[in-house]
Amino acid sequence: MLTDVAIALTAIVAGFLTALWLLLLWVGDAVDLEGERDLDPILGARDPVAIYESQGPYIPMPDHLRTRDEMVDWLTKDLPRLTSEMQNPRT
Numbered sequence: 001m002l003t004d005v006a007i008a009l010t011a012i013v014a015g016f017l018t019a020l021w022l023l024l025l026w027v028g029d030a031v032d033l034e035g036e037r038d039l040d041p042i043l044g045a046r047d048p049v050a051i052y053e054s055q056g057p058y059i060p061m062p063d064h065l066r067t068r069d070e071m072v073d074w075l076t077k078d079l080p081r082l083t084s085e086m087q088n089p090r091t
Helices: 002-030 048-055 068-087
Strands: none
């Protein structure tokens, strides 16, 4: 009898603590800590395109590519040619 009560109380306390822990994790993800987003260059105020440009040459995918096959064809044929021209500029 005493063992059953102890197990029941332990289960209740463990369930309460688990629910509290999950609630804190959920609320903690929703709360923006002071300046944390400012440290992340993607989520912060900086423009993502400016990040890519600062890392080196950025070649946007052409707008006329609509199907997957057209995109794969461009990625496998034209993009390597464009990147090699950027590395070895013809003067």
